[in-house]
Structure formats: structure tokens, C-alpha cells
Amino acid sequence: MITHVSDIMIKIKAVVNAVDSLYKAQSVMLKEEIDCLPVFENERLVGLLTLHDVINSNPNRIVIDAMRSNFALIAPDTTIIKAVNILEDNNAKALLVADGKGLLGIVTKNCLYIEYSKLIDTLTGLYRSQYVFQVCEEFIKDNRTLSIIFIDLNKFGEIDKIYGHVFGDLVLKELGDLLKGNTPDGVYLSRYGGDEFVLLSDFSIDKCKEIAAQILRTISMHNFCNGIKISASAGIVSRKNINMKAANIESVIANLINFASLASTKAKNEKKKILAINDDVANEVGKISLANKIRLVNP
Amino acid sequence: MDANVTGNRKAEIIMRLSEFEMPPMQDVLIVGRQAPIGPEAARRMADILSPEQYDVVKLDHAKIEALVIRKSLFNFVPKDKLITLILEEGGKIANESLIVKAQLSLVLQVSKSVEV
Numbered sequence: 477m478i479t480h481v482s483d484i485m486i487k488i489k490a491v492v493n494a495v496d497s498l499y500k501a502q503s504v505m506l507k508e509e510i511d512c513l514p515v516f517e518n519e520r521l522v523g524l525l526t527l528h529d530v531i532n533s534n535p536n537r538i539v540i541d542a543m544r545s546n547f548a549l550i551a552p553d554t555t556i557i558k559a560v561n562i563l564e565d566n567n568a569k570a571l572l573v574a575d576g577k578g579l580l581g582i583v584t585k586n587c588l589y590i591e592y593s594k595l596i597d598t599l600t601g602l603y604r605s606q607y608v609f610q611v612c613e614e615f616i617k618d619n620r621t622l623s624i625i626f627i628d629l630n631k632f633g634e635i636d637k638i639y640g641h642v643f644g645d646l647v648l649k650e651l652g653d654l655l656k657g658n659t660p661d662g663v664y665l666s667r668y669g670g671d672e673f674v675l676l677s678d679f680s681i682d683k684c685k686e687i688a689a690q691i692l693r694t695i696s697m698h699n700f701c702n703g704i705k706i707s708a709s710a711g712i713v714s715r716k717n718i719n720m721k722a723a724n725i726e727s728v729i730a731n732l733i734n735f736a737s738l739a740s741t742k743a744k745n746e747k748k749k750i751l752a753i754n755d756d757v758a759n760e761v762g763k764i765s766l767a768n769k770i771r772l773v774n775p
Numbered sequence: 776m777d778a779n780v781t782g783n784r785k786a787e788i789i790m791r792l793s794e795f796e797m798p799p800m801q802d803v804l805i806v807g808r809q810a811p812i813g814p815e816a817a818r819r820m821a822d823i824l825s826p827e828q829y830d831v832v833k834l835d836h837a838k839i840e841a842l843v844i845r846k847s848l849f850n851f852v853p854k855d856k857l858i859t860l861i862l863e864e865g866g867k868i869a870n871e872s873l874i875v876k877a878q879l880s881l882v883l884q885v886s887k888s889v890e891v
Contacts, residue, residue, distance in 0.1 A: 495819075534811045534872070541813020 478609045478726055481559050482552035484591050485573045485581030491516050492525060494540040501539050502530050512570045512582045515543045521579070523547060526569045549574045550583075555610040556591050563588060599645055600652025603666035608674050611664045612729040615678060616718045623684045623714040625675040626736035627691065630707045630744055632671035639702070647700050658694050660687060672740075674733065681714040681752050688712060688750050711739025712752035798824040803877040804843040805865045810874045814841035817874070832858060838871050851881045 489508045492501045494517035501513060511527035523543035533542035548566045550559055552573050563571055563585060571588070573581040595607040615622045629651075636644040648671065655673060659665045664676040675691075677684065688710040696707045713736040718728060735753055743751035798821050806814045814831045821829040821843060832842045832854075839862070848857060861877065869875050 494815075533813075534809050536811035537813045538816050540815045 477606060478613055478729075479556050479591060479606065480552060481550060481554045481556070481571070481573050481583050481588075482580070484556075484587055485552070485583045486510065486512075486587070487581045488514065488579050492539050493517065494522055494538070494543075496539045498530055498533060498535050498537050498539060498542055501525055501542075502535075505530070510582075512584055514572060514579060514582070515539055521547075521549075521572070524568075524570055524572065524582075526584075528569060544569065547572055551575065552580055555613055556588065556595065557607065557610045558614055559583060559588055560592050597652075597667045600649055600667050602652050602656070602673070603664070605666065605668045605674075608664075608666050608668060608676060608733065609726065609729055611676050612732070613725060615676070616725060616729075619717070620678040621680075621714060621716045622718060622732065623677050623679050623681065624712065624732055624736040625677075625684050625688045625691075626668070626711040626713075626733065626740045627673040627675070627688070627708050628710070628737070628740040628744060629671040629695075630709060632706070635704065635706075639704075643702070647704065647706065650700050651695065651706070654694065654698055655691065658691055663687065668733075668737075672737070674736075681712060684712045684714060685750055685752055692749055709740050709744035709748075710750045711736040711741070711743055712750065713739065714752070798828075800829075800843065801876050801878045802845045802848060803861055803865075803879060805839055805861065805869045805873075805875040805877060806841045806843065807838055807869055807871045807873045807875075808840045809871040810840070811872075812874055814843060817843045834858075834862075836862070836866070839866065839869055848879060848881065851883055 489510060490504045491514045492504060494515055504513060505511060505527055513525045514521055515523040515525050517540070523540070523545045524547040525539055525543040529542045529544060546566050546568055547570070548562050548568055549572050550562055552575055554562070554573075559571055562568075568585070570582050570584045572579060573583060595603050595610070597604045612622055612624075632644070632647075635647060648667075651673075652667060655665055659675065662677055662679070666674050666676075668674040675687065677687075679687070692708050692710060696705065698706070700706055713732050715732060739751040739753050743749060800817070800821060804817050806812070806817060812820075814833065818829055818831045828846055829843050830846050830849075832844060834841055842858060842861060844857070844861075852860070861879075865875060865877055
């Protein structure tokens with residue numbers, strides 16, 4: 477589910493030398509049907525030549541006078557969101573993917589943005605669940621506390637049933653805008669699923685409770701189209717020091733999101749509005765009697 | 776061929792001899808953004824013929840990509856002032872596709888008075 481650059485990179489098929497002619501580089505690009513070439517000099521990587529560079533330069537030039545030297549190397553397990561940040565920070569047209577053994581591939585700007593666009597929900601303009609997983613992975617890689625606020629609308633299905641799904645979509649869009657305007661700095665907002673929203677941060681559980689309470693208040697006070705009132709419940713989970721060497725980091729993240737989701741359901745059922753799960757998730761899960769459900773996500 | 780038609784062929788050779796300039800680029804090269812030889816190629820050419828005597832100064836300029844300057848000029852005039860001076864005059868004639876070579880004749884005038 478978590479897409480890394482290794483999933484979308486184009487494998488290195490050819491390289492060019494710094495003093496090769498642009499004509500030669502262009503021929504290589506046409507033959508290999510690629511629009512990006514790593515440039516080497518004395519077995520050292522010195523730059524990156526794109527088709528745009530070739531078109532934009534005098535054809536008599538040598539490669540080093542047309543290439544760009546502001547390239548960036550990234551690891552194959554870099555997430556898409558991290559890769560986009562690196563690309564933009566370096567104002568690069570492509571990123572080179574390498575591991576300890578050498579160059580593995582190239583990720584072009586176009587290819588990266590196509591993948592990035594898949595992370596955005598077209599209805600609300602918010603990020604989608606895949607984005608949540610990628611941000612979680614980056615948090616874990618950076619050894620940051622991972623706090624998840626899972627917001628679930630109460631009885632949203634009834635709105636769809638009474639007013640129709642088109643109207644339901646309008647409400648969700650309006651809610652998306654409302655959340656965008658009320659999400660504090662340092663919090664990553666996304667639409668996880670139908671009427672579920674996730675906020676990620678490295679804040680303490682108490683701070684997350686404050687944020688969740690404020691957001692729930694904002695939602696319940698807002699007059700949605702047709703004067704409809706909506707309420708929501710929130711589940712919160714927060715963990716520190718997640719072991720990056722865990723066999724499957726994705727399942728660790730999936731479990732955490734699920735805990736938060738189940739906590740929001742429990743909060744809704746018990747009319748508590750917010751339910752938070754402390755650091756030691758396994759113990760807390762036992763206390764809130766979700767063991768059976770947890771088995772489903774943690775077989 | 777008709778026996779009445781005659782013809783001949785001549786090749787005329789004009790030879791011009793002059794001393795090869797070392798290096799063939801004098802003091803400064805103003806390299807246009809679309810010039811057929813880029814700054815790195817020019818620097819490498821100069822480096823092979825006159826090792827370590829030239830510097831490449833990349834510019835943020837609409838038409839000029841870089842200047843390749845003889846390093847010894849910086850002993851006379853600070854780098855920034857020299858670049859400003861070259862761009863002021865060279866920028867008027869340089870264009871994107873040209874490489875312009877410039878010769879700078881620097882004379883340092885010193886006048887001192889000594890009490891006698």
C-alpha cells in the first residue's frame with residue numbers, strides 16, 4: 477500500500493560521459509526511449525541530463541555544458557511525499573535512486589507528480605489514506621512520536637439516505653474546507669475514507685485531545701448546506717519509539733490507524749465524543765475490550 | 776568531347792600565416808547562453824593549453840551564461856569590479872548565441888610623493 481520511489485523508478489539503461497556530445501546523448505535517449513540520463517566523469521556521477529536540457533542547449537555543446545548539476549540522490553525506500561519535497565527543495569527535474577551499491581534508477585518530475593496526484597482526494601482536495609501511511613512511515617523513520625486523531629462523522633449515512641449521495645458529497649466537501657481552515661500547524665490532515673478523517677502529528681496525547689475537541693466543536697457548530705447539523709467522534713492513538721526494524725512497518729501503521737478508528741467507534745457508541753489510547757497500545761486495547769477486533773488486524 | 780572545345784582547370788591557393796595565439800582566447804570569453812561552446816568546454820580547452828590560468832564565472836544574466844577570465848587580471852582589479860566592467864561593455868554586444876572574446880589592457884598607475 478505504501479508506494480516508494482523504487483515502485484515507480486525507471487531502471488538505469490544508459491549513462492553518458494561529461495564530454496560526450498549532445499548529439500550522442502540525444503541518440504542514446506531516442507534509442508533507449510528515456511528522457512533522462514545520469515552523467516559520469518572519471519566514474520564519478522557529476523550531473524543529470526534531461527531531454528529538456530538537450531532541447532534547450534546548442535547542439536554543438538558537450539554534455540557537461542547542458543546538464544544540470546543540482547541533482548539529488550535518494551534511497552529506494554523513500555516515500556513519494558518525501559521524494560516530492562526533495563525534488564522541490566532541489567528545484568530538480570528528476571531524482572536519482574541509489575543504494576549502497578550504486579545507481580538503481582531515475583524518477584522524473586512528471587512521473588513523481590502523477591504518483592503524488594493519486595494521493596489527493598478529488599472530492600475534498602484533502603490527501604487520501606495512502607498519504608496517511610506515507611506520513612506515518614516518515615514519522616517513524618525520523619523517530620518522531622506518532623499521534624493519530626481519527627475523526628468519524630456520526631450518522632452520516634442518514635444524510636445520504638435522507639438527502640441523497642450528491643448532497644452528502646457536498647457536505648463532505650464543505651467539511652473538508654472547514655477542516656482545512658481549522659487544522660493547526662504541524663498537523664497533517666487527510667480524508668481517510670467516506671466520512672472519516674485523519675489528523676497526524678507528533679503532539680502529545682493531551683495536545684491531541686485539545687485539537688480533537690476543538691475540531692469536533694467546530695464541526696458541531698457549523699451550519700452545513702440546507703442548515704444541516706453534523707457531529708463527529710474522535711479516536712486518538714499515540715506511540716513513541718516505534719521500531720523501524722519491525723518486520724512489516726506497514727502493518728504496524730495499519731494497526732495503529734485501526735486502533736484509532738476503533739476508538740472513535742467506541743467513543744461514538746458510548747457518546748464520549750473522544751477516546752484516547754495511550755502509548756502502550758496493546759495494554760490499552762485490552763482495557764477497551766477491542767481484543768477481538770484487534771485480532772482481525774493483527775493475526 | 777567536341778574536338779573544338781578546350782578547357783583547363785586551375786586551383787588558386789592563398790596562404791595566410793600568422794602566429795597561433797596562446798591560448799587562442801585572449802583575456803576574457805563572454806559565453807552566450809546558446810553559444811555552441813559552453814563555459815565548461817571553454818575552460819577545459821583553456822586548461823589544456825594554459826593550465827590553471829583561467830576561471831569560469833557563471834552568471835545570472837539573461838543572455839550571458841558565463842565569463843571565462845584570465846585569473847591574473849584579478850591581481851589588478853577585484854573580481855566583482857572586473858565582472859561588472861566586462862558586463863557593462865560586453866553585455867551591449869554579446870547575444871545568446873555568440874562567444875565574444877575580449878582583450879583587456881590593464882595599466883596600473885602609481886604615483887607617490889616622497890618628502891625630501
